Amino acid sequence: MSAPEPPHPQPAAQPAPVPAREDAWAAPVAIGPLDATVQVPGSKSLTNRLLVLAALAAGPGTLRGALRSRDADLMIAALRTLGVAVAEGGDPGTLHVTPGPLRGDVAIDTGLAGTVMRFLPPVAALAGGPVRFDGDPQARVRPMGPVLAALHALGVKVTGDGPGIPTHLPFIVHGTGRVAGGSVDVDASASSQFVSGLLLAAARFERGLTLRHTGSTLPSLPHIEMTVATLRDVGVHVDDSRSGIWQVAPGPVAARDVRVEPDLSNAAPFLAAALVAGGTVRVPGWPASTTQPGALVPGLLERMGATTAVEPGPGGDVLAVTGTGEIRGIDVDLRAAGELAPTVAALAALADSPSRLRGIAHLRGHETDRLAALATEITRLGGQCEETRDGLVVTPRPLHGAVFRTYADHRMATSGALLGLRVPGIEVEDVATTAKTLPGFDAMWQRMLDGTRDGAPAHGSDGRAGGSPHGRGAGA
């Protein structure tokens, strides 16, 4: 590993032990190698982009395999509030979206969803009146300024509780039914979602949009590429040939019938579990090509000691990750895939050598300050994890059980679960926070440990492995 950066100023005291809350979840310890297949629901990022595009489309469209979780349901509720009809099909993952004239004089609850708070203000600018946005207390500290300043620069009135252009929730976007569009500069170094939100609505601006990123760094580029790809899939012309500049032509958004890929970032902790416990974890439906940053998961896990294989399955490719229980430290720039940092940090705390995670200063504006949260909670378990200017340095130490605080952050909860596979006595506070993107996470985690598939026992009463071409619990 290269020389670690000097640590960011740390609190002098060790984190105090916290008493277990009644809702704390005793993370199960793995008692042997895993052999499980985990069916992961639809991608949050794709579901919420496809919902927005369906709402802006020229006619009714359908999403299949859509995520149903707090973030997705907040998006659905917000679109309904704006006058878009979203109806469930035969199963909850099928959503029929019928656009309508966008209504003003309404209020939108963003919860803690970055995709809702950053993607919908440009849509609200197309509504026929003021749209008020507010969210969870923690949402009120997430950065919003650049997207609101961009709307202001494009001629949209945006007001907050104080003077000037607001930089945080709550705020009001004063829709007039039209946005002239044109050129705008945006500093997206705090979140790629500022770019994605503006691009998603831009084809409906009269002159389209030319957006230039002005900041020194740009996180989550795959998520911007996902935005561009989903726009092109609905017939919108996007020129991204110049680095840091995106040009969206004005024009209709086509209605589509689309299938949502599984959420590869949510697959990450399950696949990482194979490194911690040893054995094999498989995720069916692994896309052959994708713009999801979770595409980096196999390579990252290989660098940390796993072997990976893509196997053909009845419902498409199955990614299989196999570990021995030995984990290697890693020095990695996670700028492109900050969502994976909590999983990598948990693995790093269990590794046999130090790790350095770089390029993720923007995680300080996620669901919580994720760098501080990870450093505090890994330290609470007896580990050593220090913040740097743009990441974390993790030095493995023997860990012990404690309450693992989650700060309303779903990915803190999944990190705690991963650590708990090896460290007895970890109690994950508020595991229900995983409902942000993965409701039922704790039951899925237990099923993975039981080696079951979709709740079915892995072994029949005769003790033989359940029938599938891939061994116990496998199959799409």
Ligand SMILES: O=C(O)C1=C[C@@H](OP(=O)(O)O)[C@@H](O)[C@H](O)C1
């Ligand atoms: O556009 C998206 O769907 C997302 C972009 C990323 O945001 P940041 O660029 O703010 O990290 C990512 O972390 C988030 O979970 C989802």
Ligand SMILES: C=C(OP(=O)(O)O)C(=O)O
């Ligand atoms: C940062 C995340 O979410 P959000 O979409 O709320 O930004 C995340 O899911 O890791």
